[in-house]
Amino acid sequence: MSDPTTDPSISSFVDVDATSDFPIQNLPYGIFRLDKADRPRVGVAIGDRVLDLAACFDAGLFDHPALEASMPFHQSTLNPLMSLGKEAWSAVRTRVHDLLRDDTPDLRDDADLQKEVMVDRDRVEMLMPVDIGDYTDFYSSREHATNIGTMFRGPENALKPNWLHLPVGYHGRASSIIPSGQDVRRPSGQLKPDEDKPPIYGPSNLLDFELEVGALVGPGNELGSPIDIDDAGDHVFGLVLVNDWSARDIQKWEYVPLGPFLGKSFATTISPWVVPMAALDPFRVDGPEQDPEPLEYLKQSGAQNFDIELKVGLQTESMDAPHTICETNFSYMYWSVAQQVAHHTVNGCNLRPGDMLASGTISGPTEDSYGSMLELSWRGERPLEMPSGETRSFLQDGDRVVMSGHAQGDDYRVGFGTAEGTILPAK
Amino acid sequence: MSDPTTDPSISSFVDVDATSDFPIQNLPYGIFRLDKADRPRVGVAIGDRVLDLAACFDAGLFDHPALEASMPFHQSTLNPLMSLGKEAWSAVRTRVHDLLRDDTPDLRDDADLQKEVMVDRDRVEMLMPVDIGDYTDFYSSREHATNIGTMFRGPENALKPNWLHLPVGYHGRASSIIPSGQDVRRPSGQLKPDEDKPPIYGPSNLLDFELEVGALVGPGNELGSPIDIDDAGDHVFGLVLVNDWSARDIQKWEYVPLGPFLGKSFATTISPWVVPMAALDPFRVDGPEQDPEPLEYLKQSGAQNFDIELKVGLQTESMDAPHTICETNFSYMYWSVAQQVAHHTVNGCNLRPGDMLASGTISGPTEDSYGSMLELSWRGERPLEMPSGETRSFLQDGDRVVMSGHAQGDDYRVGFGTAEGTILPAK
Numbered sequence: 001m002s003d004p005t006t007d008p009s010i011s012s013f014v015d016v017d018a019t020s021d022f023p024i025q026n027l028p029y030g031i032f033r034l035d036k037a038d039r040p041r042v043g044v045a046i047g048d049r050v051l052d053l054a055a056c057f058d059a060g061l062f063d064h065p066a067l068e069a070s071m072p073f074h075q076s077t078l079n080p081l082m083s084l085g086k087e088a089w090s091a092v093r094t095r096v097h098d099l100l101r102d103d104t105p106d107l108r109d110d111a112d113l114q115k116e117v118m119v120d121r122d123r124v125e126m127l128m129p130v131d132i133g134d135y136t137d138f139y140s141s142r143e144h145a146t147n148i149g150t151m152f153r154g155p156e157n158a159l160k161p162n163w164l165h166l167p168v169g170y171h172g173r174a175s176s177i178i179p180s181g182q183d184v185r186r187p188s189g190q191l192k193p194d195e196d197k198p199p200i201y202g203p204s205n206l207l208d209f210e211l212e213v214g215a216l217v218g219p220g221n222e223l224g225s226p227i228d229i230d231d232a233g234d235h236v237f238g239l240v241l242v243n244d245w246s247a248r249d250i251q252k253w254e255y256v257p258l259g260p261f262l263g264k265s266f267a268t269t270i271s272p273w274v275v276p277m278a279a280l281d282p283f284r285v286d287g288p289e290q291d292p293e294p295l296e297y298l299k300q301s302g303a304q305n306f307d308i309e310l311k312v313g314l315q316t317e318s319m320d321a322p323h324t325i326c327e328t329n330f331s332y333m334y335w336s337v338a339q340q341v342a343h344h345t346v347n348g349c350n351l352r353p354g355d356m357l358a359s360g361t362i363s364g365p366t367e368d369s370y371g372s373m374l375e376l377s378w379r380g381e382r383p384l385e386m387p388s389g390e391t392r393s394f395l396q397d398g399d400r401v402v403m404s405g406h407a408q409g410d411d412y413r414v415g416f417g418t419a420e421g422t423i424l425p426a427k
Numbered sequence: 428m429s430d431p432t433t434d435p436s437i438s439s440f441v442d443v444d445a446t447s448d449f450p451i452q453n454l455p456y457g458i459f460r461l462d463k464a465d466r467p468r469v470g471v472a473i474g475d476r477v478l479d480l481a482a483c484f485d486a487g488l489f490d491h492p493a494l495e496a497s498m499p500f501h502q503s504t505l506n507p508l509m510s511l512g513k514e515a516w517s518a519v520r521t522r523v524h525d526l527l528r529d530d531t532p533d534l535r536d537d538a539d540l541q542k543e544v545m546v547d548r549d550r551v552e553m554l555m556p557v558d559i560g561d562y563t564d565f566y567s568s569r570e571h572a573t574n575i576g577t578m579f580r581g582p583e584n585a586l587k588p589n590w591l592h593l594p595v596g597y598h599g600r601a602s603s604i605i606p607s608g609q610d611v612r613r614p615s616g617q618l619k620p621d622e623d624k625p626p627i628y629g630p631s632n633l634l635d636f637e638l639e640v641g642a643l644v645g646p647g648n649e650l651g652s653p654i655d656i657d658d659a660g661d662h663v664f665g666l667v668l669v670n671d672w673s674a675r676d677i678q679k680w681e682y683v684p685l686g687p688f689l690g691k692s693f694a695t696t697i698s699p700w701v702v703p704m705a706a707l708d709p710f711r712v713d714g715p716e717q718d719p720e721p722l723e724y725l726k727q728s729g730a731q732n733f734d735i736e737l738k739v740g741l742q743t744e745s746m747d748a749p750h751t752i753c754e755t756n757f758s759y760m761y762w763s764v765a766q767q768v769a770h771h772t773v774n775g776c777n778l779r780p781g782d783m784l785a786s787g788t789i790s791g792p793t794e795d796s797y798g799s800m801l802e803l804s805w806r807g808e809r810p811l812e813m814p815s816g817e818t819r820s821f822l823q824d825g826d827r828v829v830m831s832g833h834a835q836g837d838d839y840r841v842g843f844g845t846a847e848g849t850i851l852p853a854k
Contacts, residue, residue, distance in 0.1 A: 344689070348603075
């Protein structure tokens with residue numbers, strides 16, 4: 001039976017443009033407030049409006065027992081909702097869909113109720129949607145890993161021996177994950193610009209972005225009990241865009257042998273609207289063929305990748321709008337989210353509601369599909385030409401980076417909004 | 428002016444043996460309850476007793492305004508107390524010291540009050556003392572880094588070029604940090620026992636411990652605002668023992684190029700009593716000379732290391748008690764906690780109350796002072812002889828590892844209790 005919440009033939013009574021990220025087939029969740037004095041709560045984006053789920057609940061529009069018990073809409077994070085699991089998510093999504101479709105009168109024909117439970121999207125402030133306990137960053141794009149490996153070790157040794165056998169990943173810093181729109185301070189630290197001289201202290205000169213997608217965990221697992229790959233879907237609530245800001249010079253000097261640390265931990269930006277997995281179901285596609293065949297615990301069935309078009313725009317201080325410098329697709333990922341979940345927990349490691357598993361930089365096969373400045377400018381050897389006449393090898397102060405993405409349906413798109421941030425000069 | 432709370436000449440009316448970890452000069456904080464139905468709350472260890480700070484507060488024994496506002500003793504973690512900062516910590520410590528000394532009558536002479544606010548330590552269950560938001564693991568023992576480097580790269584290239592210039596560290600997994608006493612399930616995962624064959628799935632065969640000390644953060648810093656090394660002490664609440672359990676075979680195959688991941692994330696054990704920095708002040712010592720001289724932001728003044736004797740005991744299933752296999756000292760650390768704090772935040776990364784900065788394995792200069800099985804058995808080339816007649820290169824199922832430590836004063840010691848755990852067979 002097909003899911004009515006993703007049926008392309010159903011519309012909302014709220015006007016939604018064909019290029020809007022938020023049609024009735026999407027219904028992403030976020031945490032919003034009207035101003036600093038207002039209480040943060042859960043909302044769903046629909047066109048240019050936000051449906052206030054806390055107000056809907058207060059108006060008696062929900063009657064699911066799990067919601068009465070935990071009151072997940074009156075919270076400042078999505079974690080309580082995420083921890084409820086698939087059955088509750090489905091009930092909430094179905095009810096929200098019912099309320100918003102143009103062939104049901106309850107909300108459509110009640111102007112007072114609409115005033116009570118809906119607000120214009122440009123009036124709200126979006127906050128961090130999730131309290132992220134642990135943030136894991138994978139390295140799952142073969143094109144990205146090959147590009148980086150080629151630059152630093154040559155094309156023959158581009159991929160390390162483990163790369164085709166497991167989704168390589170590392171623990172990231174959770175405290176410095178920030179919501180879209182918050183400025184990013186250029187980090188300072190130890191750099192070694194001259195191979196033959198001692199390291200120096202100073203601001204990073206090789207500031208970069210990394211275009212990623214983050215999977216947010218719903219119900220977790222007990223310590224010591226791995227998640228079977230066939231059950232991975234029950235543990236993932238939704239996806240966000242991620243900018244894993246990176247200081248390449250800090251990273252290069254520090255990262256041997258224990259991996260990235262201060263080169264990344266100064267900021268990681270996520271988009272504020274969490275797109276539920278249910279909305280992305282129609283956009284499932286097969287990933288790249290995996291050769292060698294993965295070990296049994298990483299063998300997946302069905303289409304586990306997602307056809308999500310991704311874009312990075314760069315706007316310098318002299319420009320009026322972002323200029324697209326990268327177009328790629330989430331479907332290029334070699335290792336799927338399901339495989340990441342299974343691998344992450346195979347040793348018994350426990351995931352908790354709100355944990356984020358980021359994909360790693362998503363690069364495609366062509367030079368305009370690379371997901372970082374390091375690759376786009378090929379270590380600065382091919383600076384990018386901006387429409388302003390400027391060039392960019394890495395990010396300069398005042399530069400604004402805007403990531404966006406959507407899955408394209410017929411006459412509608414399931415989109416993510418943006419993950420964006422502007423570089424402030426070093427202190 | 429000397430601090431009365433560390434004055435060796437002052438005793439408590441509670442009997443404290445000279446070999447007890449918890450004399451009146453220590454006063455470590457923990458979270459305890461009497462049984463599963465009981466509410467977790469803050470206690471202080473004194474000899475074989477626990478002073479119940481929530482009960483003390485309820486009995487009107489505290490009158491500090493910050494305590495009235497945040498009620499930190501009636502909480503299930505130390506985070507609220509830790510976030511209050513040095514002035515409040517000092518007030519609490521001074522008051523607890525006053526209550527417990529043998530020359531003040533208030534609690535000493537009131538048997539009813541004693542019953543209300545004290546409980547035998549063997550009657551309480553100790554819980555996780557802290558909600559650890561982010562866990563960072565450093566690699567700050569020169570002896571350990573040299574041992575590992577020598578094993579894998581030979582003595583000429585033992586230390587990587589960055590090691591003497593900065594405290595190398597990486598992000599650890601926070602979700603799988605567990606309190607002392609909880610069993611540890613042997614992890615399974617990808618291993619590559621045969622260099623010439625593909626990897627296999629199976630239980631780790633090279634299970635290890637790592638003896639570490641963890642510094643727990645009190646007040647944090649704003650994102651973008653580094654902590655000056657001279658202020659680092661204001662941000663550290665206290666220390667715990669840490670066992671950074673490690674699966675060497677999983678680690679070896681996975682860790683290039685992004686660092687340790689599943690080889691560590693299955694479990695990390697911490698001791699339940701947090702020893703306040705104030706109690707360790709008399710045991711400050713200079714660390715090893717640092718050559719080359721560190722960059723300005725890592726230059727410290729005063730004695731920043733701590734003379735804390737550390738010990739690891741190993742007990743197999745056939746033994747009645749742990750056998751000491753390692754004796755080392757926290758003072759061997761090349762990079763101090765203050766330097767770790769300054770380095771961690773130099774890029775603007777924000778620390779939060781409850782974050783843990785672990786030292787990395789603490790190895791000393793002699794073969795019996797190495798802080799891991801990997802080093803003690805030198806990759807299995809020199810198996811350890813146990814008093815039971817058994818040998819051990821790595822940990823076997825049923826093995827119990829007991830870490831302990833204390834700073835030795837004249838006729839008293841400021842101790843940590845134990846961080847211990849027993850290995851369960853793989854699932």
